[in-house]
Amino acid sequence: MVAHAQIVPKKRHPLLAFAARWLFTTNHKEIGTLYLCLSFLLFFIAGSMAMFMRLELFEPGIQFVDPLFYNQLLTLHGLVMVFGAVMPAFVGLANWLIPMMIGAPDMALPRLNNFSFWILPFAFTLLLSSLFMEGGAPNFGWTFYAPLSTTYGPPSTDFFILGVHLMGISSIMGAINIIVTIVNLRAPGMTYMKMPMFVWTWLITAFLLIMVMPVLAGVVTMMLTDRHFGTSFFDAAGGGDPVLFQHIFWFFGHPEVYIMILPGFGIASQIIPTFARKKLFGYHSMVYATLAIAVLSFVVWGHHMFTTGMPLFAELFIMYATMLIAVPTGVKVFNWIATMWRGSMTFETPMLFAIAFVMMFTIGGFSGLMLALVPADIQYHDTYFVVAHFHYVLYPGAIFGTMGAVYYWLPKWCGHMVDERLGKLHFWCATFAVNLTFFPMHFTGLAGMPRRVPDYSLQFADFNMVSSIGAWLLGLTQILFLYIVVKTIRGGEKATAQVWEGAEGLEWTIPSPAPLHTFETPPVIAQDHGH
Amino acid sequence: MSSRAKNRHVLLLLGLAAGMFGFAFALVPLYDILCDITGINGKPALQAALHEEIEASESAIDREVTIQFLAKAARGMPWEFRPLENKMTVRPGEMNRVMFYVRNRSNHSVTGQAVPSISPGQAALYFKKIECFCFEQQELAAGGEMEIGVSFFVDVDMPAKINELTLSYTMFRVGDVEHEHLISHFEAERDDT
Numbered sequence: 001m002v003a004h005a006q007i008v009p010k011k012r013h014p015l016l017a018f019a020a021r022w023l024f025t026t027n028h029k030e031i032g033t034l035y036l037c038l039s040f041l042l043f044f045i046a047g048s049m050a051m052f053m054r055l056e057l058f059e060p061g062i063q064f065v066d067p068l069f070y071n072q073l074l075t076l077h078g079l080v081m082v083f084g085a086v087m088p089a090f091v092g093l094a095n096w097l098i099p100m101m102i103g104a105p106d107m108a109l110p111r112l113n114n115f116s117f118w119i120l121p122f123a124f125t126l127l128l129s130s131l132f133m134e135g136g137a138p139n140f141g142w143t144f145y146a147p148l149s150t151t152y153g154p155p156s157t158d159f160f161i162l163g164v165h166l167m168g169i170s171s172i173m174g175a176i177n178i179i180v181t182i183v184n185l186r187a188p189g190m191t192y193m194k195m196p197m198f199v200w201t202w203l204i205t206a207f208l209l210i211m212v213m214p215v216l217a218g219v220v221t222m223m224l225t226d227r228h229f230g231t232s233f234f235d236a237a238g239g240g241d242p243v244l245f246q247h248i249f250w251f252f253g254h255p256e257v258y259i260m261i262l263p264g265f266g267i268a269s270q271i272i273p274t275f276a277r278k279k280l281f282g283y284h285s286m287v288y289a290t291l292a293i294a295v296l297s298f299v300v301w302g303h304h305m306f307t308t309g310m311p312l313f314a315e316l317f318i319m320y321a322t323m324l325i326a327v328p329t330g331v332k333v334f335n336w337i338a339t340m341w342r343g344s345m346t347f348e349t350p351m352l353f354a355i356a357f358v359m360m361f362t363i364g365g366f367s368g369l370m371l372a373l374v375p376a377d378i379q380y381h382d383t384y385f386v387v388a389h390f391h392y393v394l395y396p397g398a399i400f401g402t403m404g405a406v407y408y409w410l411p412k413w414c415g416h417m418v419d420e421r422l423g424k425l426h427f428w429c430a431t432f433a434v435n436l437t438f439f440p441m442h443f444t445g446l447a448g449m450p451r452r453v454p455d456y457s458l459q460f461a462d463f464n465m466v467s468s469i470g471a472w473l474l475g476l477t478q479i480l481f482l483y484i485v486v487k488t489i490r491g492g493e494k495a496t497a498q499v500w501e502g503a504e505g506l507e508w509t510i511p512s513p514a515p516l517h518t519f520e521t522p523p524v525i526a527q528d529h530g531h
Numbered sequence: 532m533s534s535r536a537k538n539r540h541v542l543l544l545l546g547l548a549a550g551m552f553g554f555a556f557a558l559v560p561l562y563d564i565l566c567d568i569t570g571i572n573g574k575p576a577l578q579a580a581l582h583e584e585i586e587a588s589e590s591a592i593d594r595e596v597t598i599q600f601l602a603k604a605a606r607g608m609p610w611e612f613r614p615l616e617n618k619m620t621v622r623p624g625e626m627n628r629v630m631f632y633v634r635n636r637s638n639h640s641v642t643g644q645a646v647p648s649i650s651p652g653q654a655a656l657y658f659k660k661i662e663c664f665c666f667e668q669q670e671l672a673a674g675g676e677m678e679i680g681v682s683f684f685v686d687v688d689m690p691a692k693i694n695e696l697t698l699s700y701t702m703f704r705v706g707d708v709e710h711e712h713l714i715s716h717f718e719a720e721r722d723d724t
Contacts, residue, residue: 108537176544184537214548218555233559236646237605237703244562248555309652 023118026110027516028095029413034117035092036406040482042084042124043399047475049077054437054471056454057464070454071139072131078142079160082260083167084124086394089402090263091116091174094202096413098178100507100514101196103187103523108180116173123166130156141452143253146234146245150226157227161220168217175209178202187506189525193287196505197280200287201266204294208255208262211298216252219245243308250301258297261361261393262290264401265332268354270505271408272336275351276343277502282335289328289335296325306377315374322372326365333362348500349423353404356396356431364392367442382452385445391438400430406485411499415513416492422484429477436470592687594694595620601699602631602645608704609637610671612645615678623685630680631664631700635671642670642705647698654696657689668705 012020025031053073056065065073095113099106107113130137133156140148149157182203186195195203222233222245232238234245273280280286302310302318310318336358345351367389371377380386411417440463445451449460456464495512510518598621600614611634621627635641645665649655660666664679671677681698 109541172548176541176548179544180537180540183540210544210548211551214550214552215555218552222556222559236701237644239646241562241566244559247562248558251555251558311652 024114026106026114028099028107028110028113029514029516031107031113031117032092032095032097033413035088035095038117038120039085039087039089039092040485042080042088044478044482045128046077046080046085047478049073049080050471051475053077053454054468057456058468059465060456060458060461062455065454067454068136068139071141071452072137074452075138075141075144076128076131079127079138080124081394082142082256083164084120086260086398086402087171088120090202090205090260090398091171093198093263093267093402093405093409094174094178097409097507098181098199098202099185100510100518101199101505102182102185102190103506103519103525104181104185105517105520107177108185109177112173113177116170116177119166119170123163123170126159126166127163130154130159133159143249144223145249146223146226146242150223150234153227158224161224164220165217168213171209171213175206175213178206179210182206187519187522187525193284194525196266197269197283197286198263198266201262201269201290204290205259205262208259208294208297212252212255212259215248216256219248219252222248243305246305246308247301250304251298253304254301255294255297257390257393258293260398261401262293264357264361264398265290267401267405267408268336268357271350271354271404272339272358274408274500274502274504275348275354276340276345278339278343280335281338281341282331285331286335289331292328293325296321296328300325303372303377306374307381319372319374323369326369329365333358333365344502346501348407349418349420349427350404350408350500352424352427353400353407356427357400357404360396360400360431360434361393364389364394364397367392380445382450383445384441384449384451387451388438388441388445391441395434395438396431400434403430403481408500409507410485410488411495412507412512412514414489415495416488417495417499418484418488419492422480422487426477426480426484429480430474433470433474433477437467437474438470440464440466440470592623594623594691596623596685596689596693597695598685599695599697600629600631601697603699603701604643605701605703608643608702609641610635610643610702612700612702621685623687623689626661626682626684628680628682630678632676632678633669633671633702634676635674638673640670640672640675642668643702644668644705645700645702647700650697650699651693654689654693657686657693658696658698659684659686665700 022030022034025034052065053070056063056070095107098104128137133154135154135156138144138149138154138157138160140153144153144160182195182199222231225231226233226235226240232240234240234242236242269280269286300318300322302314303322306315306318340355347355367385371380371386371389407418407423444456444460444463444467447460449456497511498508499512500508506519506523507514509523598619600617600619602612602614604610604612611632613632615630615632619627619629633643647663647665649658661682661684663681663683665681669677669679
């Protein structure tokens with residue numbers, strides 16, 4: 001340390017110094033900020049694609065968007081939201097919070113951490129640049145089923161494949177870093193069963209990532225060799241099978257949807273006890289329920305494929321296994337309700353988002369149960385009912401969870417309290433708009449409107465108009481969110497170290513804003529601390 | 532924290548990731564084996580039935596099964612391909628033969644390979660071929676035509692609930708498709724001018 005202090009820093013251009021600071025940073029808080037900023041940017045890019053789609057769907061007929069371009073929009077909307085908005089946001093939260101929550105000075109592998117982040121801008125440049133290429137961007141949906149993506153894919157599909165490879169490398173390295181940090185860097189006395197729920201859910205999510213992202217890498221590699229190197233993994237002419245693609249894809253894809261929700265469960269489990277001023281009800285059962293969900297996620301991928309002509313025994317097994325997931329999920333929901341039961345509840349913005357998360361995620365869970373029933377699924381398959389289902393678990397689930405987390409921890413990050421009035425305005429507008437957008441989709445879906453179409457029959461016109469108005473309102477409210485975040489970072493009421501009256505945990509023992517380096521000497525964990 | 536423990540954990544997790552990458556590729560043969568055993572994707576066997584199987588089912592039983600035949604040429608395959616009979620009613624255990632007609636509509640020689648499929652998929656296990664054009668490739672000169680046949684029988688063990696099945700063939704082009712595509716494209720242009 002002394003030797004460092006004696007080195008006279010060379011004078012650099014301030015812009016260069018700024019770029020170098022963020023390019024070469026190995027600090028978990030700065031990398032967390034980078035992740036969150038990137039995911040916010042990509043959230044707006046993918047969201048604006050949804051705005052164009054809702055514009056086209058405002059009325060029946062083709063008005064504004066060419067159908068071929070519509071397909072590109074819906075593909076990129078899905079891919080960018082999944083891999084660019086939701087996943088990096090959760091990784092950003094993990095970077096900021098996990099070391100502070102377990103009393104570690106930083107992530108275990110700081111340089112790898114920097115590398116995992118800086119791959120991502122390149123991955124998304126590759127993916128989004130395909131919009132400007134001859135033949136257009138990928139147009140086969142985010143599930144990129146063969147042969148749409150192999151035999152019939154546009155030339156830009158290869159950019160998509162390499163982009164996915166880069167995202168996969170980034171996620172796997174990020175997940176390895178998180179696991180190694182949690183296993184090795186916990187402060188003395190911080191046993192596994194004393195870890196905050198957010199850390200637990202991320203530990204399990206990281207294992208899911210390491211187990212399924214390589215499978216995604218495998219399937220896009222097979223696509224690449226099918227397209228250019230004469231293999232026939234998915235081509236019946238050469239002895240392959242396009243249904244095999246769906247099996248491999250959903251072996252990745254189903255655990256992937258839990259990757260997008262488990263950290264959200266962790267966030268709700270941090271926020272609700274704070275504002276109910278009680279300890280989390282059923283901490284142990286919460287841990288085991290998360291584990292059970294993760295294990296079950298590996299045996300239910302077939303429920304995305306009930307209409308491919310599966311044998312009856314497979315359909316039955318997958319149907320019951322899928323419905324079984326409702327049990328650990330129900331344990332979680334009842335634990336959150338029991339935490340609130342007879343608590344001294346107050347309803348600050350993060351709490352509102354957490355309660356909305358519990359309620360509306362449950363609605364999405366229930367429509368998921370309906371989709372799990374084979375005979376019903378054959379009816380609902382590829383309709384707007386599916387779109388309603390997964391937007392209910394992702395928007396009020398994953399995204400409201402992330403927003404709640406931002407409202408909850410932002411005072412810790414920047415040292416200023418959020419303007420409660422604006423936060424509540426944002427919350428109520430977003431909640432109204434999210435339901436206005438996605439609830440009618442249940443009805444259009446049950447009435448038979450297929451998904452991924454730019455045009456539709458006249459009988460779906462009213463509900464689609466409502467959905468479109470809701471979607472634009474939802475888009476506008478997120479601009480308000482951006483304004484609130486920027487305003488809070490720039491100034492506001494000073495936050496105390498504890499920030500929220502009922503907040504417990506190591507991150508609330510350090511001053512706000514959190515200094516760049518924390519817990520360089522491990523904190524002492526009180527013996528009675530924990531659950 | 533010892534950095535040795537950290538390195539060991541990183542290596543273990545990298546190994547897990549590499550293993551899962553391999554697992555994705557292992558799913559390919561696993562899928563084929565599973566489909567072979569159960570016959571669930573309608574992929575019938577691509578070899579002739581065994582001698583014992585033929586002997587075992589020599590006595591035809593008194594039950595009728597209707598078989599429909601479908602044939603189509605895949606995209607980019609310039610052949611006419613159709614069955615000579617659309618439908619046939621057979622008795623399980625009895626030998627049958629059905630003929631298909633192929634004609635090369637292009638002005639150059641083309642090689643084709645037919646891929647069979649049976650629906651319902653469950654019936655694939657009980658549909659036995661003794662000899663089939665789909666066991667080998669066919670080559671047709673420009674404008675050439677021929678009749679090709681399948682000899683088959685339906686296994687007497689086929690579940691009673693299946694009394695109708697469809698045998699469909701898709702004829703795929705074999706060889707350097709893109710190269711031939713270009714040739715035919717240029718030839719078409721030359722013919723136009």
